[in-house]
Amino acid sequence: MRPDTYAYYPGCTLHSTAKEYDVSARLVCHKLGIKLQELENWTCCGASSAHTTNELLSIALPARELQAAEEMGLPLAVACALCFSRLKHSAYELADKEKLDLVNELLGKEFHNTTEVVHLLKVLYEERDAMTVSRPLSSLKIACYYGCLLVRPQEIVDLDDVENPQIMDQLMERLGAVTVDWGFKTECCGASLPLTKPEMVLKLSHRILSQAKQAGADCVAVACPMCHNNLDAYQKDMKRKYSDKFELPVLYFTQLAGLALGFSPKQLLLDKHFTSPLPMLRDKGLADAGIAIKV
Amino acid sequence: MARTGVFICHCGTNIGGTVDVSKVLEAAKSMPTVAYVDDNTYSCSEPGQASIHDAIIENRLDRVVIGCCSPRMHENTFRKTVATAGINPYLLEISNIREHCSWVHGDDKEAATDKAIELVRMAVAKVASLEPLFSRQVGLTKRALVIGGGIAGIQAALDIANADYEVVLVEREPSIGGRMAQLDKTFPTLDCSACILAPKMVDVAQHPNITLLTYAEVQDVKGFVGNFEVNILQKARKVDHIKCTGCGTCWQKCLERTPSEFNLEMGKRSAIYIPFPQAVPLKPVIDTEHCAHFKYLEAKEEGRDLPDCNICQQLCPVSAIDYEQEDQIISERFGAIIVATGYQTFDHSVYHEYGSGRYADVITGLHLERLLSASGPTGGEVIRPSDGLLPKTVVFVSCVGSRDEQKGRAYCSKVCCMYMAKQAIMLKEHDPEVQCYIFYIDIRAGGKDFEEFARRAQEEYGTLYLRGRISKIYQEGKKLIVCGEDSLIGRPVEIAADLVVLATGMEPSIGAAELAQRLKISYDTNNFFIEAHPKLRPVETNTDGIFLAGSCIGPRDIPESVAQGGAAAAKVAALFSQDVLTTDPMVATIDPMLCSGCLLCTQVCPFNAIDTQVTRDGRTIALVNETMCKGCGLCVASCRFGAADLRGFTQQQILAQVTSLWR
Numbered sequence: 001m002r003p004d005t006y007a008y009y010p011g012c013t014l015h016s017t018a019k020e021y022d023v024s025a026r027l028v029c030h031k032l033g034i035k036l037q038e039l040e041n042w043t044c045c046g047a048s049s050a051h052t053t054n055e056l057l058s059i060a061l062p063a064r065e066l067q068a069a070e071e072m073g074l075p076l077a078v079a080c081a082l083c084f085s086r087l088k089h090s091a092y093e094l095a096d097k098e099k100l101d102l103v104n105e106l107l108g109k110e111f112h113n114t115t116e117v118v119h120l121l122k123v124l125y126e127e128r129d130a131m132t133v134s135r136p137l138s139s140l141k142i143a144c145y146y147g148c149l150l151v152r153p154q155e156i157v158d159l160d161d162v163e164n165p166q167i168m169d170q171l172m173e174r175l176g177a178v179t180v181d182w183g184f185k186t187e188c189c190g191a192s193l194p195l196t197k198p199e200m201v202l203k204l205s206h207r208i209l210s211q212a213k214q215a216g217a218d219c220v221a222v223a224c225p226m227c228h229n230n231l232d233a234y235q236k237d238m239k240r241k242y243s244d245k246f247e248l249p250v251l252y253f254t255q256l257a258g259l260a261l262g263f264s265p266k267q268l269l270l271d272k273h274f275t276s277p278l279p280m281l282r283d284k285g286l287a288d289a290g291i292a293i294k295v
Numbered sequence: 296m297a298r299t300g301v302f303i304c305h306c307g308t309n310i311g312g313t314v315d316v317s318k319v320l321e322a323a324k325s326m327p328t329v330a331y332v333d334d335n336t337y338s339c340s341e342p343g344q345a346s347i348h349d350a351i352i353e354n355r356l357d358r359v360v361i362g363c364c365s366p367r368m369h370e371n372t373f374r375k376t377v378a379t380a381g382i383n384p385y386l387l388e389i390s391n392i393r394e395h396c397s398w399v400h401g402d403d404k405e406a407a408t409d410k411a412i413e414l415v416r417m418a419v420a421k422v423a424s425l426e427p428l429f430s431r432q433v434g435l436t437k438r439a440l441v442i443g444g445g446i447a448g449i450q451a452a453l454d455i456a457n458a459d460y461e462v463v464l465v466e467r468e469p470s471i472g473g474r475m476a477q478l479d480k481t482f483p484t485l486d487c488s489a490c491i492l493a494p495k496m497v498d499v500a501q502h503p504n505i506t507l508l509t510y511a512e513v514q515d516v517k518g519f520v521g522n523f524e525v526n527i528l529q530k531a532r533k534v535d536h537i538k539c540t541g542c543g544t545c546w547q548k549c550l551e552r553t554p555s556e557f558n559l560e561m562g563k564r565s566a567i568y569i570p571f572p573q574a575v576p577l578k579p580v581i582d583t584e585h586c587a588h589f590k591y592l593e594a595k596e597e598g599r600d601l602p603d604c605n606i607c608q609q610l611c612p613v614s615a616i617d618y619e620q621e622d623q624i625i626s627e628r629f630g631a632i633i634v635a636t637g638y639q640t641f642d643h644s645v646y647h648e649y650g651s652g653r654y655a656d657v658i659t660g661l662h663l664e665r666l667l668s669a670s671g672p673t674g675g676e677v678i679r680p681s682d683g684l685l686p687k688t689v690v691f692v693s694c695v696g697s698r699d700e701q702k703g704r705a706y707c708s709k710v711c712c713m714y715m716a717k718q719a720i721m722l723k724e725h726d727p728e729v730q731c732y733i734f735y736i737d738i739r740a741g742g743k744d745f746e747e748f749a750r751r752a753q754e755e756y757g758t759l760y761l762r763g764r765i766s767k768i769y770q771e772g773k774k775l776i777v778c779g780e781d782s783l784i785g786r787p788v789e790i791a792a793d794l795v796v797l798a799t800g801m802e803p804s805i806g807a808a809e810l811a812q813r814l815k816i817s818y819d820t821n822n823f824f825i826e827a828h829p830k831l832r833p834v835e836t837n838t839d840g841i842f843l844a845g846s847c848i849g850p851r852d853i854p855e856s857v858a859q860g861g862a863a864a865a866k867v868a869a870l871f872s873q874d875v876l877t878t879d880p881m882v883a884t885i886d887p888m889l890c891s892g893c894l895l896c897t898q899v900c901p902f903n904a905i906d907t908q909v910t911r912d913g914r915t916i917a918l919v920n921e922t923m924c925k926g927c928g929l930c931v932a933s934c935r936f937g938a939a940d941l942r943g944f945t946q947q948q949i950l951a952q953v954t955s956l957w958r
Binding site for chain 2: 161163164181183184187210211214
């Protein structure tokens with residue numbers, strides 16, 4: 001039996017820059033009868049900052065959330081790929097009894113490291129056969145982009161193949177879309193470098209987008225707020241730098257799932273992106289108001 | 296009362312450096328039945344063996360214990376020694392005080408000495424209860440089977456045939472020649488591969504002692520050295536090869552076109568076909584899957600309508616086309632078998648980062664051989680498969696599938712470094728404007744003239760070698776972008792290439808493991824066959840009468856395959872030079888009075904060495920076929936009634952060893 005209730009850790013971005021990811025994820029889960037119980041008083045997972053400064057901190061911060069989920073007795077669903085990675089790393093490290101004792105001392109709570117951490121992509125993937133698709137994405141060609149953190153390192157996150165992951169593709173195909181076979185599913189987008197090395201991000205993200213375009217995609221589907229930001233927000237700069245003629249909308253897989261399940265573009269906050277997907281969706285006949293479901 | 300002689304070997308310092316030999320000798324003196332003790336610096340040396348021989352005669356010894364290295368090493372040597380002194384060779388017991396003692400207990404000399412004494416005591420106890428054993432003699436069929444018609448199998452067949460013994464060469468493809476026939480030039484001499492191979496192929500076809508069975512596979516194998524019974528499946532060629540003259544009318548006139556396996560699907564062949572122009576036999580087979588006549592017959596059976604075609608049958612001047620021909624089983628007896636089933640190239644589809652076959656212009660080394668070959672699909676012009684343009688920048692990627700425990704195989708495929716150097720040279724010879732890059736981990740050029748050849752590729756032909764692995768290949772417009780690292784300067788590099796060549800490694804041919812099971816020979820985790828000894832018995836298996844040659848054992852280049860084919864042939868010729876074979880008497884026995892007839896032993900025997908017999912009182916009981924039994928003892932362990940026993944290792948003898956330790 002698959003669980004129908006998950007503890008839910010949105011992570012910082014889903015309450016701010018990636019609000020549309022959070023909103024669409026909640027809508028889709030609601031429609032599928034999956035309850036997401038947001039952790040109370042959750043804190044930052046430590047992101048890149050913690051593990052570059054203090055190893056113990058980088059394990060203890062996620063452990064705090066893992067402990068909360070353990071107390072609730074629920075598996076922990078995570079949306080952000082970086083949070084997912086940090087939580088998985090923490091659980092992996094805490095298999096070491098000495099580290100677990102140390103972390104328990106820091107937390108001041110008893111934690112047994114039994115929490116199962118699941119990425120939302122996997123949750124929806126497991127539910128794919130139970131979905132009732134009311135607006136098939138059959139006119140859409142999607143390049144599924146997993147990014148580097150979602151699948152790596154394989155022995156820790158154990159989600160899918162490292163070079164050629166499939167689960168997002170299979171989910172999108174179940175929703176009626178055509179996915180493209182391309183070579184950049186797990187290439188680096190530039191990660192947290194937009195502030196320090198913007199040129200690098202432009203180069204890497206541009207390469208990903210042009211490969212997706214070359215493979216014939218109408219849009220890119222992502223499962224990580226950082227990837228989304230890099231691919232979506234800088235397309236104007238890329239145009240200037242590489243004199244590209246194209247724009248390629250970048251959507252969260254939850255938004256695409258939401259469309260297929262019948263939610264309206266407005267409900268899914270499809271108007272929040274820098275590179276608007278709406279003209280493309282209108283072209284494909286996928287931008288009608290749909291059903292408004294109250295949540 | 297037995298008179299046992301105990302001889303302890305120092306093995307230089309191998310044993311003597313750890314075990315106090317004089318203490319062992321002193322202890323042995325008081326062991327039951329021991330009449331004489333002595334030591335030797337090297338018992339296996341000529342003076343060592345002579346002193347054992349002389350001691351046996353002078354002291355009227357009738358049993359011998361030698362404390363030395365493993366019996367796997369020198370048991371046979373010392374059997375011969377005691378036999379020359381008039382003792383039955385099976386009244387010898389080896390006490391392994393080297394591998395089982397001195398080598399593993401070097402840190403505690405006293406304990407090692409104590410253990411050596413105990414090991415010798417056990418051997419003395421066992422030797423006293425040994426009984427003389429006698430070998431039996433069986434006849435042999437002086438006819439050899441060679442499985443696989445690549446260069447190793449061809450060489451083996453020719454050498455046996457030239458020694459005037461009959462050979463049957465079985466090849467599953469329609470022609471012999473193997474992988475070597477697909478190659479353009481050979482390194483480091485740049486001989487034309489087909490030109491040096493074709494005469495040998497013709498020799499095989501014309502040799503009066505060789506029967507060539509192409510398009511055939513070994514189905515099952517029974518028997519033992521000297522007396523193998525083999526069933527060979529001759530697949531239906533649908534062409535009568537006795538009538539066929541190989542005139543070529545049929546394959547020229549056939550209307551069907553299907554991708555050519557020989558050209559790795561880069562060109563087409565007809566449905567009735569020879570795989571390549573120099574094929575031996577130069578007689579076609581019909582590929583029924585693609586032949587219009589057979590498609591018509593299949594459709595008719597399913598009630599569909601398809602046009603019939605029998606143009607080959609109509610045009611054949613000697614009426615050799617026989618659509619009715621069926622598969623056939625050929626049963627033959629052989630005295631020896633040589634396995635030379637070769638290799639196939641690693642399937643690179645697991646390397647998603649290299650495109651998994653997504654990019655038409657990412658090809659393998661074998662593809663490039665076909666493109667370089669004058670008899671290849673492009674007539675020797677190297678063009679890009681995608682658009683037919685001439686590539687100017689070519690990047691080679693080493694170790695695809697080799698030296699990669701994550702996605703491929705852990706071993707080095709050995710030939711790739713050299714074939715890449717050769718291909719880089721040939722590309723430059725074909726078109727001086729070509730620039731080749733080779734990404735490598737190491738340049739492995741160990742072999743006669745190999746290093747010099749690899750240097751020529753760099754110095755004379757300007758090939759750029761970059762040390763590092765490739766992380767990604769992707770297409771941008773018409774170019775393939777190859778991303779990697781130059782680990783000597785520690786920088787990422789990107790090269791925009793027109794053609795990328797993956798140096799895919801070697802792995803055993805498909806079906807190797809199944810064949811090994813049929814032959815009852817061992818194979819490793821990679822499905823390569825295992826030699827009886829990697830250094831000293833490189834072309835023999837642990838199954839008597841079955842020999843190996845070429846890259847079915849591990850990656851081999853052409854000269855090694857030829858040498859091994861010849862070596863295996865020499866082993867067969869030596870075997871066939873005997874008129875009778877002596878069998879090992881250390882085999883299982885079954886006491887007919889104790890056997891209940893449960894026949895559990897027939898199920899556990901890995902060698903099919905247990906038959907059944909009906910006793911006079913009508914009971915069905917087990918009976919050991921002594922020529923097939925290898926003496927493994929599984930039947931003894933499985934027999935619930937104590938009826939099975941192993942000569943030379945009887946229950947009583949082993950018990951004697953164990954009880955000698957209760958003191």
